Amino acid sequence: MTTIAITDPGILPDDLPPDLEIAGLSLIDRIARMCLVSGVSTVVIVSDARWSASFLSDALSSATRRRGEVHIVDSEQVSELLRDLKPGCVLALPADRVFQRAVVQRAVERCKAGRSGEQLGLAEHQLYGIASSSVRDWKSDWSALRGATPSSSDARTTEGWSLRLSSPADIARAEDALFNDCRKPQDGVVSRYLNRHLSLSMSRALVATPIGPNHISVVTFSLGIAAALAAGVGGYAAFLVAGILYQLNSVIDGVDGELARVRYEFSVLGEWLDTVSDDLSDLLLYIGLGVGAWRTLDFGLATPGPDIWLYLGLAAGAGKLASMIVYYRWLIARGRGDLLAFEWSFKAEEASPSPLKRALALLHYAFRKDFIVFVAMLMAIGGVLPYLLVVLAPGNVIVAISVVLQQLRGQR
Numbered sequence: 001m002t003t004i005a006i007t008d009p010g011i012l013p014d015d016l017p018p019d020l021e022i023a024g025l026s027l028i029d030r031i032a033r034m035c036l037v038s039g040v041s042t043v044v045i046v047s048d049a050r051w052s053a054s055f056l057s058d059a060l061s062s063a064t065r066r067r068g069e070v071h072i073v074d075s076e077q078v079s080e081l082l083r084d085l086k087p088g089c090v091l092a093l094p095a096d097r098v099f100q101r102a103v104v105q106r107a108v109e110r111c112k113a114g115r116s117g118e119q120l121g122l123a124e125h126q127l128y129g130i131a132s133s134s135v136r137d138w139k140s141d142w143s144a145l146r147g148a149t150p151s152s153s154d155a156r157t158t159e160g161w162s163l164r165l166s167s168p169a170d171i172a173r174a175e176d177a178l179f180n181d182c183r184k185p186q187d188g189v190v191s192r193y194l195n196r197h198l199s200l201s202m203s204r205a206l207v208a209t210p211i212g213p214n215h216i217s218v219v220t221f222s223l224g225i226a227a228a229l230a231a232g233v234g235g236y237a238a239f240l241v242a243g244i245l246y247q248l249n250s251v252i253d254g255v256d257g258e259l260a261r262v263r264y265e266f267s268v269l270g271e272w273l274d275t276v277s278d279d280l281s282d283l284l285l286y287i288g289l290g291v292g293a294w295r296t297l298d299f300g301l302a303t304p305g306p307d308i309w310l311y312l313g314l315a316a317g318a319g320k321l322a323s324m325i326v327y328y329r330w331l332i333a334r335g336r337g338d339l340l341a342f343e344w345s346f347k348a349e350e351a352s353p354s355p356l357k358r359a360l361a362l363l364h365y366a367f368r369k370d371f372i373v374f375v376a377m378l379m380a381i382g383g384v385l386p387y388l389l390v391v392l393a394p395g396n397v398i399v400a401i402s403v404v405l406q407q408l409r410g411q412r
Contacts, residue, residue, distance in 0.1 A: 003108055004087040005035040006078065008046040009056065009095045016165055018051055019059035022098065023175045023262050024207035026059040027165075031093060033061075033264045034101055036068040039108040040091070044081060045072045063265070088112070090130045097126060098174040100160035100181060101264070124155040125162040179204060182258040186340065188368035191254070195370055199254030206259065213265055216256035217273040223249040224281025231288035234296030236383050242288070243380025249281055250373040271337030278339075278369070279324050286316035286392060293386035312389040319396025326403045 009018040009028055018028035025033065032043045045060075047053040053072045060070060073081055082090065089111040093104070103125050110120050111129040120129050155162045163174050179200050187196060206216075227245035230238045256274055260266055290313015294306050331337055372392075379385045 002042070002085065002087045003040045003089040003091065003112060004042045004044060004082070004085060005031075005040040005091045005093055006044045006046065007031050007093045007095045008075070009051045010046060010048040010075075011094060012051075012096055013166065014050075015168055016096065018056055018095070020168070020171070021208065022171055023178050024209075024259075025061070025263055028056060028059045028095065029061050029064050030098070030264075031095060032070055033064040033067060034099065034104055035091075035093070035108075036064065037264045037266055038101060038105045039112070040068070042069040042071065042085060042087070044078060045070065046078060047072055047074050088131065092128045094126045096165050097162045098165060098177070099125065099162045100177075101261075103127070103160040103162055106159050122157075122159060124151070124157055125159070126151050126155075175204075178262050179258070182254075182261050188370040190368075190370040190374045194374070195251045195254055198251045199258060202252065202255050203258040203262065206255065207262055211259075212263075213256035213260040213270050214273055216252060216259065217270070217277050220249050220253045220256070221277035221281060223252065224277065225284060227281070228284035228288035231285055231385070232291045232295075234292030234294075238292060239289075239383070239385040240380045242285070242292075243377040243385055246281075246285060246373050247377040250370055253278060268335065268337050273337075275331075275337055275339045279320065282369070283317050283320045283324075286320065286389065286396075287313045289313055289386050289389055290316070293389070297386060309386060309389070312393045315393040316389055316396045319393070319398075319400040322400035323396070323403050326400075326407050330407070 007028070012018060012027075016027065019026045021027075022030055028045060032045065035043050045056055047056055053074070056072050064070065071081060089108075091107055091111050093099070103122065104127070107120055107122050107125075107127045107129065110122075111131050114131050115121075116129050116131040118128075120127060122128075152164060152166070154164055161177065163170065163177055165171070165174065182200065182203070183192070183196055223245050227242045227249060230245060231242035253274070256270070260270060290309050290311075293309035293313075297306065297309065327339065331339070372388075376385060376388055379388055
């Protein structure tokens with residue numbers, strides 16, 4: 001079903017022009033791009049005497065235009081354009097609000113399902129729609145949509161939030177809401193109370209620059225390689241550098257996702273870059289730790305021979321690689337690249353999970369990357385970083401065995 005979103009910048013006050021920037025995107029560009037990444041196929045922007053078609057066109061980025069079709073027409077041409085495009089669903093969004101993307105996604109879903117007008121249940125967010133596959137009088141429909149009673153207040157419902165912009169002073173409030181929305185329920189303790197604060201500060205500084213999520217993924221992978229090389233050198237100083245670089249890698253790793261969410265720069269390529277850079281950084285560090293400890297440590301686990309460090313590093317790396325192969329196959333089959341989409345069988349909700357599933361779920365929680373990386377840095381400061389392999393080697397092997405068995409059983 002063809003879905004069209006319409007927005008009218010004519011309702012904006014003079015001190016809130018459509019090209020005013022909010023977190024790296026102009027106000028009108030943000031609405032258009034958000035709609036296009038939320039299931040809308042075509043965006044219609046209404047021009048008027050104040051905001052001409054050429055002015056509005058300049059406020060749109062080429063990246064947004066590449067995501068879908070964007071038309072800029074005056075209000076008298078809207079009904080004619082709708083007749084030509086023959087949409088099955090039309091959604092009207094106010095230009096003076098900043099939306100949580102989930103709200104717009106829900107509006108598109110309901111509009112496609114045949115709900116219209118107040119049936120969308122999103123009137124508090126000033127979202128209205130027309131859903132029909134029949135011939136309509138688009139002129140009267142467009143007049144009705146334009147005549148919808150505006151709201152001067154913010155909206156926070158079970159669907160999400162939207163903020164009304166009435167003056168430039170509201171821009172900072174909107175940006176705060178957009179960045180706070182980057183916090184994930186899946187964030188571990190270290191991410192929630194340390195890493196996310198640091199990464200959000202970085203993202204705020206970068207959001208208005210040409211630096212994109214994929215650039216950040218390259219930086220994080222470079223830091224991962226540097227950490228692995230330092231670990232391979234061995235010795236306290238090198239292990240300390242490795243631990244610090246590994247933690248820095250973990251912090252900056254959050255920036256690519258934050259920029260993608262705030263600027264709606266989602267792509268399967270970006271998902272894969274983030275996932276592969278994370279996984280290879282981990283794998284290379286495990287091997288580097290094994291090599292560095294084998295070369296320089298002559299105490300503790302070296303009693304049975306220094307080769308034990310190589311075996312531990314290879315075991316940790318092999319377990320990681322085996323898991324990667326399994327869930328990469330799963331992701332490729334579904335056209336995804338985000339590891340968060342992988343469905344771990346032991347995380348499925350069950351009334352009475354088996355002891356093994358409970359143990360695996362606990363192990364998975366304990367092995368959250370943010371926590372492991374932070375502990376690694378502390379161990380590096382304490383001069384015992386290689387001993388992390390004593391836990392990682394069996395832990396990674398157990399996780400690898402569990403995901404292999406999960407796939408062999410045909411579980412999703």
